[in-house]
Amino acid sequence: MLNDAPSGASAGASPAPADKIRCDACPVMCYIKDGATGACDRYANHAGELVRVDPHVVLERTVSHGGQIVPFQKVGDWDGNLVGKDKVFVTAIGAGTTYPDYKPAPFIVSSQVDGVDMVTVVTEGIFSYCGVKVKIDTDRYLGPETALVRAQGEAVGHVMTSEYGSQMLSLGGVHHLTGGSKKEGRVTCDALMDLSNGKAVELTIDGGATVVVQAGQQPIVNGVKEERMRVGCGSATIGMFAKQWLGKVDEVVVVDDHITGVLSEHQAGKLLDIPDTGIKMKGRRSTPGRYFQVADPGTGWGGTNISDPLSILGPFDAKEAKAGLRMLMVSTTGEHSAYFELDDALKPVQKDLPPELQQSVERIQENCEPALCTVLFMGGAGGSLRAGVTDNPVRLTRSVKDALTNVTSGGAPVYVWPGGGITFMVDVTQMPQGAFGYVPTPALVAPIEFTMRLSDYAALGGHMDHVQPLSSLKDTTEVLRQGPPAAAGGAKGAGQP
Structure with missing residues (x-):
């Protein structure tokens, strides 16, 4: 069926021409000729009668x-x-x-x-007055809070808070639909409708990533389909798996862009009588075994910008460290992991991951929820x-x-x-x-x-x-x-x- 442009569509316009009928289903009030639909593609002129296209x-x-x-x-x-x-x-x-x-x-x-x-x-x-709230379950950093989210180059929303492995976007709203340019309003409307109807939409975040979002599907971040969200923060991961590391390794560092966990300092390690290892962490120490801001956010280890996990460590304390000390470093999704032993100079040397530790990394992966996009339509009646x-x-x-x-x-x-x-x-x-x-x-x-x-x-x-x-x-x-x-x-x- 042909689409008919909304000519003469303002309220109070003159009566419809003889070959067209007037649709009053919305404020646009299209004139629609026989065999054509209105601008919304929802109403049509069928032999002079206004009909709803969809059942x-x-x-x-x-x-x-x-x-x-x-x-x-x-x-x-x-x-x-x-x-x-x-x-x-x-x-x-x-x-x-x-x-x-x-x-x-x-x-x-x-x-x-x-x-x-x-x-x-x-x-x-x-x-x-409507929009969508998008929950993206991924360990990957998408962008800074309050950053603009764009579709086709137009601002359609902003980044909200990060909630334990999920990052939130707020898209739409009356200011983007009607408060900006005509193109901004049209692009915003298209993005909201596509997302609400379960279609994929590509979004770019100022100062952050490009992400393809589709309700019920895995997010695609910078061209890579995400597999899982984090099992928890670094501290929570220590608490969950500390007992499984007992006797198999002397130290574990779980890298996370929010809270990085250190087994020997953590309360879980203390209760298991794991001795101090002399490890020194960069970042801001919170409570024992919990560190903030060990690195900037990014798409590397644990949602940080690092590719070398040793970059977040300082020199080991010679009073407590010893040669041969075994250390596992792992991300909160198990996507990244590495095993080190200290040499005679107390420098970490990377070695093959022992099978018993490989099993613990796989257990972290097993306990991660799948990466997923959730789209919630929100409107005011x-x-x-x-x-x-x-x-x-x-x-x-x-x-x-x-x-x-x-x-x-x-x-x-x-x-x-x-x-x-x-x-x-x-x-x-x-x-x-x-x-x-x-x-x-x-x-x-x-x-x-x-x-x-x-x-x-x-x-x-x-x-x-x-x-x-x-x-x-x-x-x-x-x-x-x-x-x-x-x-x-x-x-x-x-x-x-």
Whole structure:
């Protein structure tokens, strides 16, 4: 189907030409000619009728898989009748929007659950106030906190904090979508939609790395696919594996860009009666056996910028060190390791790693979580969106805070932040594929559903005269059911709605 540019798309423009129809699904208000779609590719002119290009999606609840993420599959040879009504959850995917917001939500669907009259109000929200939080599980240094993150050269977000082997990016937000240049807004919108729909996006970090991010996949940092995140900081690694090193080695240094651990000084080593070795570390000593800032961050050993682990050591103390002292140096992922023995001058000399120590390095690797990208869509359901649910929007907010109303996004569970408004966050891998769209204002279009007792819906001032039964959803509805757990690298997943 052809795409039609949004000519004459400002509010209050003259009526549509005879060969075009006006779409009112978003503020752009495209004029669309027959056989073409609007600028968002979501609405089209079909023989003079405005139609939604994508089908409205409902989910069939199947036997629980114990909370596992499982793939959504299309129901084969569907006859247009809904499957068992008690197993159906109506999503907002493909439902349409409420713009210009005073209109009731496109679907306000009643059903019975365990004998209780329920209602689900669904709408595709237009989110200018939205973004994604990206959690990247890797030992690799990506860039300094607060550094700009760019896509196609445009600023789309910034680096947040590092959380125990995971590095966080905050992308999007209203200032990048609407507060900069048109190109910045368009690129930001494209990046957010691609990430939310499970596609790969290449990002560059000022003063840092280039990283390819894709929800549910390993990050690719500077062209190299990451394998694992750290098992813990250097101190934690000492605590976990100290007993396994007892008697096999005299000293262990676990290199980490945050906290480097030293076995003989660490409390775990003291409790095992490991004697002092005379080792001298560079960096800032914190508590015994724990050192900060032994090197700058980077892509080398343990997330530091070093390639030679001996560069973080000073001369051994001759009063405590002895020739033949055995020392293992290892990173927090086990990716890097080296074995040394002190010569007569108390200088470390590298030797082959003994098999018993090779096993401990492999044990560190075994205990590391796989490197992974997690994408969480985050948006604020503002006053305008809530008007599609009730004529008194604040009551919906209070109902959500009081746990009378359950919020989902594409059938997936969400986390609703405390405080004002309905600010929610959802793991995009738990949503059906292609759940997100856009409008060229620019803004993202995301599904949101509110489910509550029918009596509670009436009490909050809901649009009761627009409630319709499940049986009314036939003509443009697509049913997805959850199949067996996906194999690694298989279909996009979704959680039990």
